[in-house]
Amino acid sequence: MDIPTKIGKYTILQKLGEGASGCVLKAEQEVIHRIVALKILFINLTQQNPLIVKRFRREARLASALVHPSIVPIFEIDEYKGMYYYTMQYVEGTPMTEYIKTGELSMETRLEIFIKLCDALALAHSKTIIHRDLKPHNVIITKEMHPVILDFGIAKSLQDEEQMTRAGNILGSAHYMAPEQAGPGDIGTATDVFGLGVMMYEWITGERPFQGANVKDLIIKRIQYGQQPELHAPARMKTIKPEIPDALDNIVFKSIAASPKDRYQTAGELVKALRDFTKQYLGHDQIPSQTPVSKPKIHRRRSYLYPFLLFILILGLMTAGSVAIYRSQEPQVLKIQEIQKQGYEYMQKLIHELQQKFNK
Numbered sequence: 129m130d131i132p133t134k135i136g137k138y139t140i141l142q143k144l145g146e147g148a149s150g151c152v153l154k155a156e157q158e159v160i161h162r163i164v165a166l167k168i169l170f171i172n173l174t175q176q177n178p179l180i181v182k183r184f185r186r187e188a189r190l191a192s193a194l195v196h197p198s199i200v201p202i203f204e205i206d207e208y209k210g211m212y213y214y215t216m217q218y219v220e221g222t223p224m225t226e227y228i229k230t231g232e233l234s235m236e237t238r239l240e241i242f243i244k245l246c247d248a249l250a251l252a253h254s255k256t257i258i259h260r261d262l263k264p265h266n267v268i269i270t271k272e273m274h275p276v277i278l279d280f281g282i283a284k285s286l287q288d289e290e291q292m293t294r295a296g297n298i299l300g301s302a303h304y305m306a307p308e309q310a311g312p313g314d315i316g317t318a319t320d321v322f323g324l325g326v327m328m329y330e331w332i333t334g335e336r337p338f339q340g341a342n343v344k345d346l347i348i349k350r351i352q353y354g355q356q357p358e359l360h361a362p363a364r365m366k367t368i369k370p371e372i373p374d375a376l377d378n379i380v381f382k383s384i385a386a387s388p389k390d391r392y393q394t395a396g397e398l399v400k401a402l403r404d405f406t407k408q409y410l411g412h413d414q415i416p417s418q419t420p421v422s423k424p425k426i427h428r429r430r431s432y433l434y435p436f437l438l439f440i441l442i443l444g445l446m447t448a449g450s451v452a453i454y455r456s457q458e459p460q461v462l463k464i465q466e467i468q469k470q471g472y473e474y475m476q477k478l479i480h481e482l483q484q485k486f487n488k
Contacts, residue, residue: 136208138166149173149180154218164203168213181212188214190257191280198248199277219276224264231334237273242328243402245275249395253317260315262323263304302346303336307354307386310347318388321398325383333369337362337384357386375405
């Protein structure tokens with residue numbers, strides 16, 4: 129399909145990606161000059177199967193109901209000359225797949241990013257919406273290290289009774305789909321948890337837990353895993369990276385349990401497990417400063433002694449002077465002044481000796 133230079137009020141700048149049923153374009157909105165991502169359906173498909181248009185609009189409607197920093201916002205759903213499209217926020221960043229290839233992020237950063245990702249799915253699950261096609265290809269990580277889910281293409285509302293697919297259709301990406309997606313089984317929020325678990329395995333180790341020569345092979349192996357998990361379970365993450373804590377390995381393997389009932393039931397439960405682990409992990413792995421902070425040594429006895437002695441000396445001098453003036457006897461005044469002088473000299477000598485003693 130040839131992409132026009134203009135679709136409605138949007139000027140097309142470039143193609144960002146393409147799938148089996150449509151493509152995503154970078155575009156500029158007239159008047160306000162806003163850069164958006166514009167997702168369109170191929171016209172030939174909409175002419176052949178009107179149900180695709182219904183599913184496309186449903187996708188946009190479900191995604192627009194989710195307001196979360198890690199879910200791309202939907203701006204508009206419309207049609208232009210038989211071309212159905214919706215616009216969403218244009219997100220600049222690096223695909224999650226690139227970080228998996230490079231392996232450059234620390235464990236702490238990877239956990240922080242993944243918890244944000246799971247939190248977005250927790251919101252969807254709280255609104256009875258399941259994604260059904262979670263994979264790193266649909267996630268962009270911004271320069272602030274914030275993940276954003278770009279695609280809710282085959283999302284499903286558990287409250288929506290409308291059958292959008294024919295019996296026997298397999299929806300989802302083969303590497304990340306749960307056994308109940310590959311074979312007969314009920315699809316629910318635990319299905320998304322399985323996809324998150326597979327992503328987390330790959331996100332942490334750089335390798336996918338389930339391997340296959342092709343899509344058919346992957347689907348067959350997933351069905352076998354569902355039927356005989358003890359024979360077809362993937363390798364533990366620690367066999368790939370021995371430094372991975374056992375607790376994290378256990379969280380991932382609970383997420384990808386063969387039976388839905390053995391997994392975390394929602395992304396919210398998985399988020400809680402990861403947050404609890406992160407607190408413990410970061411607490412144990414924090415490296416204390418090797419340079420102790422020196423505090424000034426305070427001699428508490430010395431700090432109170434000097435003012436006290438000075439106060440006694442001044443008080444004595446004032447008292448003696450007052451008595452002499454009151455009696456107006458000059459010989460006594462002279463005698464008191466002599467006593468004051470001797471007392472002052474004695475106190476100075478005493479203070480000097482105390483200073484030497486405390487400084488030793």
